[in-house]
Amino acid sequence: MTAFLATSFVLGAVGALGASAARASDKPLRVILPISAGSGVDTIMRAVAPSLTKALGGQPVVIENLPGAGGITGTSALVKAPADGLTVGVVSNNHAVNPSVFAKMPFDAITDITPISVVGATPLLLVVNPAKVPAKNAKELQAMLKAKPDTYNYASSGNGTIIHLAGAMFMDAAGVNVRHIPYKGTGPMVADIIGGQVEMGVVALPAAQGHLKSGALRAIGVMGKSRVPALPDLPTIAEQGFPEFDVAGWFAVIGPAKLPAAEVKRLHAAVVAAFAMPEAVEAMGKQGNIISPMTPEASAQFLRTEVERYARIVKKANITAE
Known part of the structure; x- marks a missing residue:
């Protein structure tokens, strides 16, 4: 996006807010994050x-922050909130994964x-505790894990989350057996990887950056298809x-069902x-992070497609709620 277009977006969007923004400004906008403090989306939104x-x-x-059950706890609060434009939620891939992982939603x-x-x-990284894992890249990590099957643990931010799924997909691709240890959120998970209670895990880049700089964590690789500008020397x-x-x-701003069209327009313009x-x-x-906001209509189609896509991935990885 050029600087001109970005500026036009700001001026146009702020102008579109008009009286509705002024009307709502006497009451706060509650932004529910169904994840723990210190996670990637939490870092972004703050x-x-x-x-x-x-x-x-x-x-x-x-x-x-309302973490728990892979995002279900916080999103449950969001869907129960009044559809008055004063409560929104910010969800990620877990929102699309959960319907295939949990028997009842x-x-x-x-x-x-x-x-x-x-x-x-936001990019996801495979990270390790450098004191526990000597491997510097994915192939060295694969060789280490194959040499001692069922010896190591990998952490996730919760069973059935995208973090769990990404870790399971790597272990499957590498052909290794590593025990999965689910946590209640990113913060506790990262703390235990740094503390050496678990050897490795998948972390969103914003939640890992400070620990990579300090040396408390070592990044093995970017989980997505492209390298990230913030870590240009880290291969995928x-x-x-x-x-x-x-x-x-990915991350998305959502509201309760039947949010009036005027509020959808106001909130979308503000975002x-x-x-x-x-x-x-x-x-x-x-x-x-790569920022490219979708329209409400495109977002609805994207979410439907993601639910279908993850249904196939979850089935292949044989992941169920524990």
Whole structure:
């Protein structure tokens, strides 16, 4: 996106907010994150919250972490909230994975929400504890795990999450047996990888960057198809001998079902404007996120397609709720 177009987006979107933003500004916008503090999406939204407040004409933004059950706990609160434009949620791949992992869901991932925008994607990294794992790349890690089957553990942010799925897909591609240890959120998972209680895991780039710089974690590779500008020297898993490997984390802003069209328009305009503001663009660039907001209509179609895609992947990986 050129600077001119980005500026036009900001001016146009802020202008479109008009009186509706002023009307809502006396009450805060509650942003439910169905993930723990310190996760990739949490890092993203906290960085963008000041810009979102500006885009909403000064309306306060209150971020609320409600982790648990792979995102189901927080999203359950979102779908039960009044459809008045004062509560939104920010979900990721887990929202599309869960219907295939859990035998019973307390809500329908498609019909019980209103898509506002699939905002962008954040890279996922395979990381290890450098004191526990001498491997420097994917092939060395594969050889180490094959030499001692059933000896090592890999962590995830919860059973059936995209983090779990990405780890399981790598272990399957590498042909190795590694014990899965699920955690209740990214924060506890990363803490235990750093502490050496588990040897490795998959982490969203924003949640890993500080630990990579300090040396507390070592990145083995990018899980998606492309390298990330924030870590230009880190090859993808696909580059390292697993050419079909491709997993990335998207994130989307959603509202409760039957959110009025005017509120969808207002919130979508605010999201687009917020992520196009210079301070947000800078923060997203540093985190390595790719921002390309979709329209509500395109977002609805994307979510339906993702639910279908992950149904096939989950079946192949034989992942079920434990």
